[in-house]
Amino acid sequence: MKYNVNRARNITLVMDFYELTMSYSYFKKGMKDEIVYFDMFYRKNPDNGGVVITAGLQQLIEAVEDMHFSDGDLDYLRSLHIFDEAFLDYLKNFKFTGDIWAVPEGTPVFPYEPLVTVRAPIIEAQLIETFLLVTINHQSLIATKAHRVVQEAKGRPVMEFGARRAQGYDGATYGARAAYIGGASGTATVSAGEMFGIPVLGTMAHSFVQSFDSEYEAFKAYAEIYPDNCILLVDTYDTLKSGIPNAIRVAEEVLIPNGHRLAGIRIDSGDIAYLTKKARAMLDVAGLTDAKISISNSLDEYLIRSVLEQGAKIDSFGVGENMITSKSAPVFGGVYKMAAVEKDGKIIPKIKISENTEKITNPGYKKVYRLIEKETQKALGDIIMFANEKINVNDDLTIYSQFDKWLNKTLPAGEFEYFELQKPVFKDGQCIYPEYTLDEIRENVKKQSALMWDEIFRLEYPHKYYVDLSRKLIDYKLKMLEEKRG
Amino acid sequence: MKYNVNRARNITLVMDFYELTMSYSYFKKGMKDEIVYFDMFYRKNPDNGGVVITAGLQQLIEAVEDMHFSDGDLDYLRSLHIFDEAFLDYLKNFKFTGDIWAVPEGTPVFPYEPLVTVRAPIIEAQLIETFLLVTINHQSLIATKAHRVVQEAKGRPVMEFGARRAQGYDGATYGARAAYIGGASGTATVSAGEMFGIPVLGTMAHSFVQSFDSEYEAFKAYAEIYPDNCILLVDTYDTLKSGIPNAIRVAEEVLIPNGHRLAGIRIDSGDIAYLTKKARAMLDVAGLTDAKISISNSLDEYLIRSVLEQGAKIDSFGVGENMITSKSAPVFGGVYKMAAVEKDGKIIPKIKISENTEKITNPGYKKVYRLIEKETQKALGDIIMFANEKINVNDDLTIYSQFDKWLNKTLPAGEFEYFELQKPVFKDGQCIYPEYTLDEIRENVKKQSALMWDEIFRLEYPHKYYVDLSRKLIDYKLKMLEEKRG
Numbered sequence: 001m002k003y004n005v006n007r008a009r010n011i012t013l014v015m016d017f018y019e020l021t022m023s024y025s026y027f028k029k030g031m032k033d034e035i036v037y038f039d040m041f042y043r044k045n046p047d048n049g050g051v052v053i054t055a056g057l058q059q060l061i062e063a064v065e066d067m068h069f070s071d072g073d074l075d076y077l078r079s080l081h082i083f084d085e086a087f088l089d090y091l092k093n094f095k096f097t098g099d100i101w102a103v104p105e106g107t108p109v110f111p112y113e114p115l116v117t118v119r120a121p122i123i124e125a126q127l128i129e130t131f132l133l134v135t136i137n138h139q140s141l142i143a144t145k146a147h148r149v150v151q152e153a154k155g156r157p158v159m160e161f162g163a164r165r166a167q168g169y170d171g172a173t174y175g176a177r178a179a180y181i182g183g184a185s186g187t188a189t190v191s192a193g194e195m196f197g198i199p200v201l202g203t204m205a206h207s208f209v210q211s212f213d214s215e216y217e218a219f220k221a222y223a224e225i226y227p228d229n230c231i232l233l234v235d236t237y238d239t240l241k242s243g244i245p246n247a248i249r250v251a252e253e254v255l256i257p258n259g260h261r262l263a264g265i266r267i268d269s270g271d272i273a274y275l276t277k278k279a280r281a282m283l284d285v286a287g288l289t290d291a292k293i294s295i296s297n298s299l300d301e302y303l304i305r306s307v308l309e310q311g312a313k314i315d316s317f318g319v320g321e322n323m324i325t326s327k328s329a330p331v332f333g334g335v336y337k338m339a340a341v342e343k344d345g346k347i348i349p350k351i352k353i354s355e356n357t358e359k360i361t362n363p364g365y366k367k368v369y370r371l372i373e374k375e376t377q378k379a380l381g382d383i384i385m386f387a388n389e390k391i392n393v394n395d396d397l398t399i400y401s402q403f404d405k406w407l408n409k410t411l412p413a414g415e416f417e418y419f420e421l422q423k424p425v426f427k428d429g430q431c432i433y434p435e436y437t438l439d440e441i442r443e444n445v446k447k448q449s450a451l452m453w454d455e456i457f458r459l460e461y462p463h464k465y466y467v468d469l470s471r472k473l474i475d476y477k478l479k480m481l482e483e484k485r486g
Numbered sequence: 487m488k489y490n491v492n493r494a495r496n497i498t499l500v501m502d503f504y505e506l507t508m509s510y511s512y513f514k515k516g517m518k519d520e521i522v523y524f525d526m527f528y529r530k531n532p533d534n535g536g537v538v539i540t541a542g543l544q545q546l547i548e549a550v551e552d553m554h555f556s557d558g559d560l561d562y563l564r565s566l567h568i569f570d571e572a573f574l575d576y577l578k579n580f581k582f583t584g585d586i587w588a589v590p591e592g593t594p595v596f597p598y599e600p601l602v603t604v605r606a607p608i609i610e611a612q613l614i615e616t617f618l619l620v621t622i623n624h625q626s627l628i629a630t631k632a633h634r635v636v637q638e639a640k641g642r643p644v645m646e647f648g649a650r651r652a653q654g655y656d657g658a659t660y661g662a663r664a665a666y667i668g669g670a671s672g673t674a675t676v677s678a679g680e681m682f683g684i685p686v687l688g689t690m691a692h693s694f695v696q697s698f699d700s701e702y703e704a705f706k707a708y709a710e711i712y713p714d715n716c717i718l719l720v721d722t723y724d725t726l727k728s729g730i731p732n733a734i735r736v737a738e739e740v741l742i743p744n745g746h747r748l749a750g751i752r753i754d755s756g757d758i759a760y761l762t763k764k765a766r767a768m769l770d771v772a773g774l775t776d777a778k779i780s781i782s783n784s785l786d787e788y789l790i791r792s793v794l795e796q797g798a799k800i801d802s803f804g805v806g807e808n809m810i811t812s813k814s815a816p817v818f819g820g821v822y823k824m825a826a827v828e829k830d831g832k833i834i835p836k837i838k839i840s841e842n843t844e845k846i847t848n849p850g851y852k853k854v855y856r857l858i859e860k861e862t863q864k865a866l867g868d869i870i871m872f873a874n875e876k877i878n879v880n881d882d883l884t885i886y887s888q889f890d891k892w893l894n895k896t897l898p899a900g901e902f903e904y905f906e907l908q909k910p911v912f913k914d915g916q917c918i919y920p921e922y923t924l925d926e927i928r929e930n931v932k933k934q935s936a937l938m939w940d941e942i943f944r945l946e947y948p949h950k951y952y953v954d955l956s957r958k959l960i961d962y963k964l965k966m967l968e969e970k971r972g
Binding site: 009011013014015016017018019020021022024025026028029031034036038072073076077080082122126129130131133134137138141142161163164165166167168169170171172173174175188189190191193194200201202203204205206207208210211221222225226235236237238239269270271321322325326327330331332333334336337338341350352353354355356359484485 | 497499608619653756811823
């Protein structure tokens with residue numbers, strides 16, 4: 001039943017042009033089949049937070065599987081008079097043949113660790129770069145923001161209401177998916193309901209109230225059509241003097257006599273703390289103690305925390321533009337950097353140097369492991385190692401800060417366990433990763449978050465999680481830096 | 487040749503669910519064909535700017551024309567067990583039959599004036615709301631941001647480079663379209679080149695340089711393949727010690743001996759002012775005075791202004807995440823509010839009241855006119871009037887502040903002229919609006935901007951442009967407010 005709009009269209013050319021100019025160079029220079037390793041990672045948590053919740057992998061898988069250059073695409077590329085026919089022919093028959101490992105959706109992750117690793121012929125690794133980045137960057141951004149918002153709602157449902165202010169149709173639809181992964185209870189965006197099975201919710205706009213001769217008549221009509229789920233928007237004219245009294249009247253005259261209850265009211269403007277306290281009291285006095293109060297007025301995680309601290313009487317939140325665009329931090333800066341090349345079957349690590357220390361990459365084909373303290377079952381940190389290194393839980397394990405070898409920490413033998421963070425997703429171009437339901441992904445968020453100390457999730461000055469390197473990796477990196485700079 | 491990915495898919499359900507719950511109510515209550523008027527407008531310029539540049543109308547037209555509920559959509563809606571078969575049948579045969587007026591793309595506009603006005607059966611006016619808003623909101627946001635960025639580049643080309651950090655695939659593609667309308671010279675996003683004919687540009691990433699045994703070999707390979715458009719990324723290892731010397735060597739050894747020139751270099755990190763001055767000097771000393779310097783490192787309008795003020799030697803800019811997401815102001819708050827209903831052929835204005843004065847709507851079916859001072863050919867302001875009012879240029883015209891009637895201004899007879907801001911777009915469901923090319927829309931930006939005083943476009947504390955009301959409209963509005971509140 002789910003309709004996958006993504007697969008109904010061709011997003012292959014959502015691609016930076018330099019992927020093509022580089023690919024053409026590799027093609028012309030006979031280098032296109034050289035095997036390379038790329039890591040996708042990011043450097044800074046959005047909103048100065050402590051963590052990111054990954055999302056978007058399912059769409060990345062679909063984009064890789066569906067990737068193709070249509071005749072129209074090739075005609076367009078031909079019209080640029082840059083590429084020769086042999087190259088266009090190569091694109092016509094393009095199929096991804098490489099390997100991809102990725103961190104599952106709904107996993108808490110941290111700066112500098114590879115979220116996605118690609119091993120592929122260089123031309124393929126390059127041609128998938130842009131949509132890989134936009135897919136993971138966008139959804140991880142929104143999932144992370146939603147996680148923050150939902151956390152501050154302290155158990156109250158948060159509905160995603162942002163389509164109209166999203167950055168485009170995909171921003172609305174995939175954003176709703178990501179928000180659901182991050183913990184939102186549902187969405188107003190119907191396409192996201194249809195495509196992903198996310199619960200959809202919606203009641204009325206101010207225009208509905210205005211379209212009747214009076215607010216009471218509007219509420220009455222709505223109650224007659226939706227007697228079992230009657231949520232009334234009470235702030236079109238005057239919340240306390242008109243909206244709530246009319247809602248109560250409809251409950252008493254239309255709903256209760258017919259065996260129904262008023263499901264709730266929604267307030268979309270004004271002082272939330274004040275209005276919800278007054279509203280709660282008015283509803284309670286009328287015996288409508290079960291009517292819920294829903295709020296939807298430019299909310300974000302900070303405002304939700306603030307109104308709850310002020311004692312606002314709120315049962316659920318509708319969150320729009322601030323969540324669907326991650327307004328306070330609307331960019332997730334994932335990058336895709338070459339980590340190694342294979343020459344004659346040997347893996348040769350590559351490094352990207354920069355004036356800015358934090359922009360220097362970790363070289364080599366690597367794996368990331370999450371280290372868990374046995375006693376507390378809490379994560380101690382993550383370690384990035386060369387893929388051919390092994391962790392031995394019966395030995396002490398020393399982990400080294402990425403930027404300063406002398407900052408290190410030793411985990412005593414026998415006191416920790418570990419698991420690998422990335423899972424195999426593609427092998428020789430074939431997807432070998434299961435398609436998880438969104439509910440399974442939401443479960444993963446809970447399960448993986450339970451491994452984290454709460455301090456990681458704090459909005460302000462969160463605990464800094466360790467993402468460290470193995471001794472071999474830090475030594476190799478420092479040696480490379482010396483050579484390149486020396 | 488242009489492939490329209492938007493039309494290849496169905497975005498009808500990029501729709502808030504409440505559009506459907508309201509529509510079902512109208513359907514059940516026999517109200518669905520009541521004629522209503524809606525205005526789309528916004529209340530605040532992004533980035534505390536003085537103006538917005540409109541964009542997105544072409545995609546809105548396509549969305550309205552293509553709107554339909556597929557069998558899959560209807561199956562999904564049926565599965566929710568909320569709507570009856572008669573309503574689903576209505577949706578199956580849905581076609582927009584109303585009228586739409588809109589401000590052409592590429593027009594400077596201001597808070598509170600209707601950018602789009604819809605006259606339609608209420609059910610239709612409601613069902614188009616969400617995609618109308620997301621389309622105009624998103625593209626107007628990015629066009630406005632691009633306009634700011636391009637303005638500060640002071641004639642230097644600005645390329646849009648943001649796909650990887652966009653909020654989804656549409657964010658990248660339609661964002662590139664909007665950025666081009668706003669004045670960007672081209673884009674890196676191939677899909678935007680293909681769909682809209684926008685010039686595409688791209689050269690190489692750091693990975694290209696890394697994939698060769700040395701930076702020099704990478705540059706040499708690139709120069710051999712693109713001798714006529716050789717732009718080299720010089721900051722993979724060390725810009726001044728390695729990148730630029732290697733670029734010069736390639737110019738001298740590969741390009742010049744074969745009758746070509748070095749087109750330029752690109753710097754993507756480090757201190758822009760310092761590095762570009764050094765780079766310019768090194769290139770000039772080598773006789774490469776015609777080699778251009780391009781910069782692309784987290785730029786926005788403020789940083790561009792700053793580095794130019796510092797005397798940075800820059801020929802062109804590549805702008806990524808800060809433009810494609812309008813990072814400093816990633817939400818354009820367009821709203822869609824009911825302005826009137828028709829009863830027995832009479833238009834009855836409607837108003838939305840709010841605790842916040844600036845959220846009170848302007849009632850009625852209205853038109854907006856731009857008032858031009860004859861002598862200077864500069865805009866004096868805009869006036870919103872009832873549609874049945876006329877401006878007589880041979881009479882004095884008094885215009886009234888939206889929020890305070892006592893703030894008014896009189897334009898002397900004979901000293902001003904005017905034009906209507908909105909154009910007819912749909913009449914009885916038929917599109918009657920021409921399809922403009924992007925180049926025509928870019929011309930419109932220039933032509934319409936020439937009517938504005940420069941102070942409107944200032945980044946900080948811009949001149950506040952008048953958007954005032956006619957006497958009749960302000961009087962009517964105040965009367966309605968008194969009645970509703972009284």
